[in-house]
Amino acid sequence: MWRCEKCGREFERESQDHYCEALVPQTIDEYLALQDESLRPLLEEVRAAIRAAAPEASEKISWRMPTFWQQENLIHFAAFKKHIGLYPGDKAVKAFAARLDEEGFAHSKGTVQLPYTKPLPLKLVSDITAYRVKAVCDKRTRP
Ligand SMILES: [Zn+2]
Secondary structure: OEEOOOOOOEEOOOOOOOOOHHHOOOOHHHHHHOOOOOOHHHHHHHHHHHHHHOOOOEEEEEOOEEEEEOOOEEEEEEEOOOEEEEEOOHHHHHHOHHHHHHHOOOEEOOEEEEEOOOOOOHHHHHHHHHHHHHHHHHHHHOO
């Protein structure tokens, strides 16, 4: 009998390949803990920028990505090999397209790429998040 130290399941074979539930993060903290150590501070900065712009939002994992939720998913972010992906939705990306081009950030339908080779545009992250918060609030107050 072999017991996986991560998830606690037991298997016949030593180091049995399995879908290890311990590796599926349930919170943003767990997600960050699974990322490369060198990326964690950057991801924390993005998280803090979003948090500051959306103080009433709650954190969760959605689509396997760190997510800020306020009546709906406001914005997701995720770590990739060469960039951090931001997912504020199609409308937000369209609204910021000119500024993204001007500041040199690749974007496509609903997503923005923040490459590790550039300083993190925290003001931009914050402004995009604020846009999403406003969009959600406007929706709520519309008759
Ligand atoms: Zn396991």
